[in-house]
Amino acid sequence: MIKNHLVTIFIVMITTSFYAQQKQVGLGVVGLSHGHVGWILGREDFGDVALVGIVETDLELAKRLAKEYNFSMDLVFETIDEMVAAKNPEAIAAFGNIYEHLAVVEFCAPKGIHVMVEKPLAVSLDHAKKMEELARKHKIHLLTNYETSWYPSNVRAKEILTNGTIGELRKVIVRDGHRGPKNIGVNKEFLEWLTDPVLNGGGAIMDFGCYGANLLTWLHKGKKPNSVTAVTQQLQAENNPRVDDDATIILTYDESMAILQPSWNWPMGRKDMELYGTLGAVYADDRNQFRLRMAEGYDGFKEETFNLEERRSPFDDPFALFAAVILGELRLEPYDPYSLENNIISMEILDAAVQSAKKGETIYVK
Known part of the structure; x- marks a missing residue:
């Protein structure tokens, strides 16, 4: 003893x-x-x-x-x-x-x-x-x-795409949002600028469209889309009088396309992603739940569900990661979701989406 x-x-x-x-x-x-x-x-x-x-x-x-x-x-x-x-x-x-x-x-x-x-x-x-x-x-x-950079489900989705398990990527669908800032009860200081077109740059298209733009840039290893087409609506004019609260953004790449659905009109909060390849699909349903579905015949499939553990430090906390980068203990991979090069391209996508929604036309990315 x-x-x-x-x-x-x-x-x-x-x-x-x-x-x-x-x-x-x-x-x-x-x-x-x-x-x-x-x-x-x-x-x-x-x-x-x-x-x-x-x-x-x-x-x-x-x-x-x-x-x-x-x-x-x-x-x-x-x-x-x-x-x-x-x-x-x-x-x-x-x-x-x-x-x-x-x-x-x-x-x-x-x-x-x-x-x-x-x-x-x-x-x-x-x-x-x-x-x-x-x-x-x-x-x-x-x-x-x-x-979403912390989510084990997103990391697993990219690993499965990279190793070729679901074949070549053909479609990505990313859905993000909630019932709206006022409806979920954010504090008044937060609400004031979230619904301000200058201080937030827009409504749901910026607040939640950025997640999909960021993930797509990461998945495509920095490759930009060929075109961006966006439609916005204002379904809660009483709550969001100056900004959009619902958007759909369509992006085309050489061999695939993506659909982003940022919204302040979902009945529940969500941050999920689906990847469809030539052989199967993956569903990052939330932070930890992940499904792999492999095609069998015309409409059959075999599905596995995984409940993933949290990522190890410093990848489970933004401040731990920030400190590790500053101290030279960690070097971010190219086009990591946190990285500057990723987020410049993400802003190009968002900028094109905002332009597209305002002009009512497809924007072709240079």
Whole structure:
């Protein structure tokens, strides 16, 4: 018993020593109005990221969240200049509206501060290109966080496509969305800019169309579509008077096509993807449930269902991944969903979709 007790103490000492020596990335948060900000405010301390400062001009919002997540108002600054001067963060996570992403990068890039924004990268292709130029000029990491990047089901789908199990890819269908921001009860600060065509760049077409654009660019290893055709509707004018709330986007590639269905009109929240090949299909039904269906005869098939385990760190958490990239412990694969090169192409797709919906015509991608 004494021996076992000593072994336990030894293990605890080694573990404690490891975390004490582990390099932490000092992270600043700019903006608190994004509904996803709880991911960092309520995150456990894993020893990889230290929240050093917050920028928020709405002090009532900051106080409300400070009470909810138990952080000190001493961390809160009214300007990014003040926070960076006082706290010297190595990285910034942007949790304000999408229009502000460009301003965050304009401030951070010349100072060598790495940036991660919530999806999508920007409100427009013009903003995205300016951000790309700054990131490359000043050699900072500029990542975009998509929840679907963490999904084991999406990773398995790409593995099966790559190894040829379902044959050559012919069609992709991606469906994302929920009942709408107001209907699901997002906070008022989030709702104000989500339904603003300037601050969000559009409605559902931007908010959820970006997921499909991002996944398609990843699946196609950076290959752009030949054409983009989009139709939008406003089915909840009382809730979303200034933006679309339903969209269908059709993309053509040389040997396949894709259909994206971003919507604020689904009866339930969803983020799912279907890949159809010449031999079979895969269904990433949600984060963990995955189905493989192989064709048999005319309309027969054999289907297997898998409940997948979560991915291993740092691929199960955006901040762990951000820290690993900054510290040089991880190098993203080409056109990874988080990567800048992926998200520039994703913005080209979204830009073409918005143009197509406005003009009522197909946009051919250069």
